[in-house]
Amino acid sequence: MDEYSRFVDWDKMDVTVQSQDAKDLTCTEFQELKQLARQGYWAKNHSLRAKAYHKLISNIPCRTVTPDANVYRDIVVKIAGKRNSSSLPLPEFVDDSLVPTYCLNAEGIGAVRKIILCIANQFPDISFCPALPSVTALLLHYSKDEAECFEQVCRILACNDPSKRLIDQTFLAFESSCMTFGDLVNKYCQAAHKLMVAVSEDVLEVYSDWQRWLFGELPLVYIARVFDVFLVEGYKVLYRVALALLKFFRKVRAGQPMESDSVQQDIRAFVRDIAKSVSPERLLEKAFAIRLLSRKEIQLLQMANEKALQRKGITAKQKRQNVHLAVHAENFKSEIVSVKEMRDIWSWIPERFALCQPLLLFTTLEHGCSLSRFYSRSEGYEPTLLLIKTTAKEVCGAYLSTDWGERRRGGSKLSFFGTGECFVFRLQPEVERYEWVIIKHPELATTGSEPENHASRASSSLSFSSVTSDTSSRLSPFLSARHFNLPSKTASMFMAGSSECIIIGGGDGQALYLDADLNHGRTSHCDTFNNQPLCSESFQISVLEVWGFRD
Numbered sequence: 001m002d003e004y005s006r007f008v009d010w011d012k013m014d015v016t017v018q019s020q021d022a023k024d025l026t027c028t029e030f031q032e033l034k035q036l037a038r039q040g041y042w043a044k045n046h047s048l049r050a051k052a053y054h055k056l057i058s059n060i061p062c063r064t065v066t067p068d069a070n071v072y073r074d075i076v077v078k079i080a081g082k083r084n085s086s087s088l089p090l091p092e093f094v095d096d097s098l099v100p101t102y103c104l105n106a107e108g109i110g111a112v113r114k115i116i117l118c119i120a121n122q123f124p125d126i127s128f129c130p131a132l133p134s135v136t137a138l139l140l141h142y143s144k145d146e147a148e149c150f151e152q153v154c155r156i157l158a159c160n161d162p163s164k165r166l167i168d169q170t171f172l173a174f175e176s177s178c179m180t181f182g183d184l185v186n187k188y189c190q191a192a193h194k195l196m197v198a199v200s201e202d203v204l205e206v207y208s209d210w211q212r213w214l215f216g217e218l219p220l221v222y223i224a225r226v227f228d229v230f231l232v233e234g235y236k237v238l239y240r241v242a243l244a245l246l247k248f249f250r251k252v253r254a255g256q257p258m259e260s261d262s263v264q265q266d267i268r269a270f271v272r273d274i275a276k277s278v279s280p281e282r283l284l285e286k287a288f289a290i291r292l293l294s295r296k297e298i299q300l301l302q303m304a305n306e307k308a309l310q311r312k313g314i315t316a317k318q319k320r321q322n323v324h325l326a327v328h329a330e331n332f333k334s335e336i337v338s339v340k341e342m343r344d345i346w347s348w349i350p351e352r353f354a355l356c357q358p359l360l361l362f363t364t365l366e367h368g369c370s371l372s373r374f375y376s377r378s379e380g381y382e383p384t385l386l387l388i389k390t391t392a393k394e395v396c397g398a399y400l401s402t403d404w405g406e407r408r409r410g411g412s413k414l415s416f417f418g419t420g421e422c423f424v425f426r427l428q429p430e431v432e433r434y435e436w437v438i439i440k441h442p443e444l445a446t447t448g449s450e451p452e453n454h455a456s457r458a459s460s461s462l463s464f465s466s467v468t469s470d471t472s473s474r475l476s477p478f479l480s481a482r483h484f485n486l487p488s489k490t491a492s493m494f495m496a497g498s499s500e501c502i503i504i505g506g507g508d509g510q511a512l513y514l515d516a517d518l519n520h521g522r523t524s525h526c527d528t529f530n531n532q533p534l535c536s537e538s539f540q541i542s543v544l545e546v547w548g549f550r551d
Contacts, residue, residue: 004050007108007140013046014221025052030232037232038284043225050142056231057152060166066158067122069147072115076146079117085110090133091120098212099133102220104140111146112137118150123157127316128171134215135167138227141220165235165299171316174211176305179351181239182207183301186348188290189243190433192250197347199263204351209264210242217271225280236295240287245271247286252277308352311551327358335365335543336389341427345385348433349399350421353383356549364544369518371499374546379405381548383421386504388512388521389543394535395428398504398512400495407497414501418494424504424512426535518544 025042027033033056042048080088090099090113101109115136120126136153143149159166168174182204185193196203214223229237249270274283293301327343334342346354361384362377378384382403389395399422406417425433496503502514513522522538 002047002050003144004047004142006145007104007111007143008046009103009105009108012103025055033232034229037229038288040225040228040281043228043280046142049224049228052228053139053142053152053231054148057155060155060159061161061164062155062158063160067119067151067154069145069151071122072118072147072150075118075121076114079121080114085113088113088117090116091126093120093126093129094132095130098130098216100137100216102137102141102223104137108137108140111140111149115140115146115150115153119153119157122154123169126157126169128174129157129167129169130174131167131211131215134223135227138220138223141224163295166230168211172306172309172314175208175309175314176302178204178208178210179305179309180298180302181210181242182351183305184239184243184292184298185246186350188292189246189250192246193347195250195254196263197344203347204354206264206267209267211238213242213245213267213271214238217268219272219275222274222280222283225284229284234295236292236298237287239298240290240292241283243290243292244283244287245274248274248278248283304350305352308355312355332358334360334387334545335363336387336395336545337427341395344427344431345397345399345425348423348425349383349385353549356551358385359548359550360545361548362544362546364518364541369541369544371502371516371518374502374518374544375404375407375497378546378548379403383549385547385549387545387547388535388541390521390535390539391542392536392539393428394426394539396424396426396512396535398422398424398495400504402495404497410498412498414496414498414503416494416496416503418505420494422494422505514541514544 025036025048027036036042042052086109088110094116099112101112104112112133116132119132119136126132132153135156136149139152140146140149143152156166157169168177185196185207193203196206200206214226218226226237226241246267249267252270253266270277278286292298327339327346332339332342337345342358346358359381361381362374367373367377380403383399383401384404385397385399387395387397401419401421402417407415409415409417423434425431494505500516502512504512511523515521519541520539521541523535
């Protein structure tokens with residue numbers, strides 16, 4: 001066996017990793033490395049993968065003082081002593097119950113604990129790092145000795161490139177990543193999200209497991225392929241693979257009863273036994289087929305989630321408030337939706353606002369059908385939730401990401417604003433959430449532009465298109481331009497308001513148009529999307545409510 005075999009139990013390893021001749025990894029260009037990693041170029045040769053890991057990790061930019069192999073040799077006896085390695089207690093920032101052994105032999109299993117203890121000694125600022133045992137165990141398969149593995153893990157932890165996020169080391173970073181994953185599931189895996197809402201009392205708790213699926217439950221041959229790409233492309237690939245896992249879980253388990261009382265346990269079991277249904281190549285193929293937000297956009301979304309957690313005072317490990325606590329049955333009363341329906345809506349909204357409680361701002365039953373009063377009571381709140389019940393008992397609504405006060409920027413003109421987090425939905429007669437699209441209105445491309453006879457024209461000639469990729473200089477409309485102090489050009493057209501009407505661009509061709517008297521409304525629907533309409537093309541409003549979000 002090769003020099004990287006010391007800690008490997010070859011009876012457990014995939015035989016293919018022993019069957020290929022070693023090759024040199026000579027390329028240095030990012031695009032070529034990216035292609036090789038995705039193709040699994042070094043996946044079928046143990047020695048080649050070890051050398052690839054060493055080269056990629058050696059190139060990670062690190063802070064000036066980063067512990068190396070010599071540091072490990074100096075401290076390991078003092079820290080670990082001569083105790084049985086398998087009985088060594090792990091630091092509190094990792095889950096002692098989840099230390100994957102993969103294909104390590106007995107010496108390797110004990111070495112993982114020693115290395116983690118030495119890392120804890122050198123990184124006192126780490127407060128929460130559940131992925132560390134898996135990363136350490138994985139790298140030990142491809143290390144000559146414990147000291148080399150220690151140095152490689154330390155370099156990953158000490159990365160100081162602000163654009164290259166690798167492993168979460170605080171509870172705030174970890175929890176915000178779970179919220180960000182929930183946002184991405186809501187956007188890219190709507191069928192799976194719908195299943196999670198149906199079978200789980202707290203979808204946030206389910207999504208908080210996403211890193212465990214990767215760094216804990218995935219078999220070695222799978223996580224190693226993911227790690228190949230992770231070292232080249234960074235954190236984003238983890239989101240991709242976790243989304244793909246959830247998609248496959250939903251596909252394989254569709255229509256089948258849950259195997260346990262907990263969907264969390266079912267997903268974990270599915271990931272552990274993924275070889276029964278999905279190959280590593282198929283998993284990565286699915287992951288890279290997801291047209292995810294850019295790295296910069298995901299970073300901004302994560303920042304927004306971190307700020308929401310900080311405002312709530314959630315910076316250390318604790319139980320996060322779930323949706324049942326956000327929407328209190330005893331304190332919530334609506335003439336349009338039930339507590340159950342409101343909780344369903346809460347599962348759709350961005351995770352950072354799901355921490356808040358609903359606050360009734362406006363209802364036509366109490367405040368009348370005045371559009372000016374609608375604006376005055378809604379302004380100053382961001383985001384808001386619009387609920388409508390028609391005289392035909394239809395129930396629909398919209399999540400509106402931006403303060404209605406933004407409409408004033410256009411003066412008396414019909415001005416469009418909002419972000420891509422806006423969406424419309426239907427609750428009665430059937431539940432449906434529509435993915436967002438941009439209102440395709442070329443003559444309104446500039447905020448404040450006014451078409452001829454804007455009120456009537458907007459209601460009769462709205463058309464819609466799916467969002468296409470924008471130029472690299474623009475940020476995703478998923479994010480609020482104002483929230484991040486970004487130029488106004490980053491805002492898109494999702495909602496509009498004037499003294500004469502309200503227009504809300506929905507998803508999959510859906511949109512709402514409300515008259516100034518708030519008694520009558522219309523919808524626009526593009527038949528090419530093959531979806532049921534939001535509600536009747538023309539409808540009378542029975543009750544309209546606007547809800548804000550209270551910390």
